Amino acid sequence: MSSDTISVSRAVNGLRGTITVPGDKSISHRVAILGALARGSMQVSNYLCSEDCLNTLRAMQQLGAAVTPTDSPQNFILMGTSMQPVAPARDIDCGNSGTGMRLMAGVLAALPFASRMYGDPSLSKRPMKRIIDPLGQMGARLTACGEKPGCAPLAIEGGKLTPIRYELPMASAQVKSAVLLAGMLTEGTTAVHQPAITRDHTERLFAHFGIPCRVSADGLDIEVDGPAVPVAKDIVVPGDISSAAFWLVAATVVPGSEVCLRHVGLNPTRDAVITVLRRMGADISLSNVQREGEPYGDITVRTAAHLRGTVVEKHEIPNLIDEIPVLAVAAAFAEGDTVIRNAAELRVKESDRIATTVGNLRSMGATVQEFEDGMVITGGAPLHGAVMDSYHDHRIAMGFLMAGLNADGETTLLNCANINTSYPGFEEHLRTLTR
Ligand code: S3P
Numbered sequence: 001m002s003s004d005t006i007s008v009s010r011a012v013n014g015l016r017g018t019i020t021v022p023g024d025k026s027i028s029h030r031v032a033i034l035g036a037l038a039r040g041s042m043q044v045s046n047y048l049c050s051e052d053c054l055n056t057l058r059a060m061q062q063l064g065a066a067v068t069p070t071d072s073p074q075n076f077i078l079m080g081t082s083m084q085p086v087a088p089a090r091d092i093d094c095g096n097s098g099t100g101m102r103l104m105a106g107v108l109a110a111l112p113f114a115s116r117m118y119g120d121p122s123l124s125k126r127p128m129k130r131i132i133d134p135l136g137q138m139g140a141r142l143t144a145c146g147e148k149p150g151c152a153p154l155a156i157e158g159g160k161l162t163p164i165r166y167e168l169p170m171a172s173a174q175v176k177s178a179v180l181l182a183g184m185l186t187e188g189t190t191a192v193h194q195p196a197i198t199r200d201h202t203e204r205l206f207a208h209f210g211i212p213c214r215v216s217a218d219g220l221d222i223e224v225d226g227p228a229v230p231v232a233k234d235i236v237v238p239g240d241i242s243s244a245a246f247w248l249v250a251a252t253v254v255p256g257s258e259v260c261l262r263h264v265g266l267n268p269t270r271d272a273v274i275t276v277l278r279r280m281g282a283d284i285s286l287s288n289v290q291r292e293g294e295p296y297g298d299i300t301v302r303t304a305a306h307l308r309g310t311v312v313e314k315h316e317i318p319n320l321i322d323e324i325p326v327l328a329v330a331a332a333f334a335e336g337d338t339v340i341r342n343a344a345e346l347r348v349k350e351s352d353r354i355a356t357t358v359g360n361l362r363s364m365g366a367t368v369q370e371f372e373d374g375m376v377i378t379g380g381a382p383l384h385g386a387v388m389d390s391y392h393d394h395r396i397a398m399g400f401l402m403a404g405l406n407a408d409g410e411t412t413l414l415n416c417a418n419i420n421t422s423y424p425g426f427e428e429h430l431r432t433l434t435r
Contacts, residue, residue, distance in 0.1 A: 002419035007412040008404040014256025015433040021244045023048035023237035024265045025422050029056045029099050030205050031235055033107060036060035038080030040232035047074045047237055052097035052421045059104060062088040083229045087113035094119040096421045099174055102131045106178035109140035110185035111158040118153040122350050122392055128152055131178045134166045138182055163188035171318040173198035183224040184211055191223045198318045199269045204294055208233060238265035238296035243423045245273045245323040250402040251301040252282040253333040258302045259433060266295045272319035280334050281307045309336035309379055317343050325357045325399035331377040332366040341374040351393035360388045360400050364407055385409035394418045
């Protein structure tokens with residue numbers, strides 16, 4: 001469990017050492033969902049045992065999937081339901097996870113029973129209309145019952161759906177995946193068109209589980225033929241590049257650093273944080289890269305000789321959306337301006353990440369201009385420690401602890417417990433690398 005308040009000061013000896021970050025969050029959710037519907041059993045290795053993904057796994061157990069740990073909690077045998085899930089006996093708790101709730105909505109909407117999902121106060125404020133609309137077009141009966149209109153809890157009256165061709169109004173892998181998962185359970189061909197490339201874990205896992213799915217050459221159009229039953233097949237979840245990103249930034253900015261991150265996912269729809277940091281002057285090298293299925297490899301990062309600002313391109317935004325808070329921290333240490341625009345989606349994450357990132361950067365003394373869809377950071381001046389809120393947002397907590405490792409004085413982050421939603425063991429890694 002993460003502490004609720006975490007303090008750091010300058011890492012005077014740099015960050016040094018080798019760590020293995022926990023499994024990928026996006027892939028873990030999808031493995032639990034597809035494995036739970038699958039025919040047969042599979043060995044899942046390196047599942048992310050964070051609160052978010054454990055909630056999804058527990059939900060799948062409520063639907064009848066069986067989980068038998070092997071040598072450690074992140075390695076288990078998942079026995080699927082052969083597409084014969086049972087109605088959950090209780091309401092499904094999605095905790096803090098928008099991904100869990102939105103992906104499961106796609107599945108539950110197409111199953112022949114009623115269910116209900118709820119989440120914590122942050123999740124209960126996040127928009128669900130974005131999945132209710134397309135699933136509604138498929139004939140799903142989904143009601144947002146939250147105090148805030150269009151928000152969780154979600155009441156689902158599951159049943160037979162009809163396929164659609166859906167034009168995504170925003171670049172969202174969660175919405176894309178909710179429609180594709182519903183499509184997998186629906187007779188006919190369900191198609192989505194996305195305005196930009198978003199993480200393609202669902203499509204890759206469809207291939208892994210033998211679900212008939214086609215992706216256009218430009219990656220923007222995806223079709224799935226249903227109904228299809230996933231066929232269980234062993235899987236190893238690679239490390240989460242979004243968790244690795246914290247150390248990529250810290251080791252880049254803190255003098256005297258050299259960190260090796262082992263077995264990190266390098267899916268090309270997720271690796272723009274490396275591209276952008278390298279463009280800024282970061283010293284990042286890859287080794288032992290495997291390109292089959294979900295690509296992964298080892299990453300070595302050393303302190304950058306010189307870091308300069310950059311413009312994050314529009315097409316890069318969905319690829320590094322979760323890394324923007326920590327990228328903004330890197331930008332504060334880079335000479336010149338870093339421009340991050342076209343990122344209004346940040347406003348509806350676990351916190352309003354434009355407001356929380358800009359506010360915290362300013363409290364450390366950085367110069368930042370806020371825009372409705374992003375920010376411009378003018379970096380290069382030293383940062384000072386501060387007491388800051390993480391707004392119960394794991395990525396804000398970890399991002400600003402990284403800033404504190406290169407700031408004068410002490411940096412304290414409040415309300416950090418949600419680090420556990422994505423990165424169990426974070427504090428131990430922090431101690432290991434700054435020892
Ligand atoms: C995710 C997609 C992204 C990302 C989230 C995980 C996924 O959200 O921010 O952390 O696993 O599909 P959006 O689809 O809302 O962009």
